[in-house]
Amino acid sequence: xxxxxxxxxxxxxxxxxxxxxxxxxxxxxxxxxxxxxxxxxxxxxxxxxxxxxxxxxxxxxxxxxxxxxxxxxxxxxxxxxxxxxxxxxxxxxxxxxxxxxxxxxxxxxxxxxxxxxxxxxxxxxxxxxxxxxxxxxxxxxxxxxxxxxxxxxxxxxxxxxxxxxxxxxxxxxxxxxxxxxxxxxx
Numbered sequence: 001x002x003x004x005x006x007x008x009x010x011x012x013x014x015x016x017x018x019x020x021x022x023x024x025x026x027x028x029x030x031x032x033x034x035x036x037x038x039x040x041x042x043x044x045x046x047x048x049x050x051x052x053x054x055x056x057x058x059x060x061x062x063x064x065x066x067x068x069x070x071x072x073x074x075x076x077x078x079x080x081x082x083x084x085x086x087x088x089x090x091x092x093x094x095x096x097x098x099x100x101x102x103x104x105x106x107x108x109x110x111x112x113x114x115x116x117x118x119x120x121x122x123x124x125x126x127x128x129x130x131x132x133x134x135x136x137x138x139x140x141x142x143x144x145x146x147x148x149x150x151x152x153x154x155x156x157x158x159x160x161x162x163x164x165x166x167x168x169x170x171x172x173x174x175x176x177x178x179x180x181x182x183x184x185x186x
């Protein structure tokens with residue numbers, strides 16, 4: 001019996017557009033394998049999204065969007081070993097898009113203060129870092145999150161953010177300097 005499963009066997013019509021992601025997903029079994037590969041990277045994606053967006057619901061939505069785009073565009077991935085950095089690149093682009101969209105829709109008054117909601121039992125340094133990250137400029141925050149939280153080398157962060165390595169190093173240097181200032185004030 002053939003390994004390929006047709007749409008009639010699944011009881012679905014039009015499965016081709018859903019799995020239209022190039023040769024990588026030529027079989028339903030490969031689609032399941034890709035889904036598992038994407039799922040393995042979910043914890044790193046969620047941690048990075050939390051640091052980029054500062055909102056749990058938005059972070060989870062961003063991860064979901066990233067995984068959906070990754071699944072749809074899996075055929076564009078040239079090197080399967082670079083799946084994590086490819087997904088992080090998608091996520092950073094989507095985070096910046098979300099930020100621009102929200103920025104156009106909502107203008108907050110400067111006198112509105114954010115209420116901190118840190119879960120009980122967290123280490124004071126973790127709480128301080130969570131409070132300091134949002135104060136970084138968006139690109140510096142993204143570089144710091146990708147390099148230190150995502151574990152990507154500088155060259156990979158540069159590729160993900162579509163900037164030069166020197167610019168990436170500049171963002172990392174500026175981000176770390178601002179974080180050091182935040183921690184030295186305490």
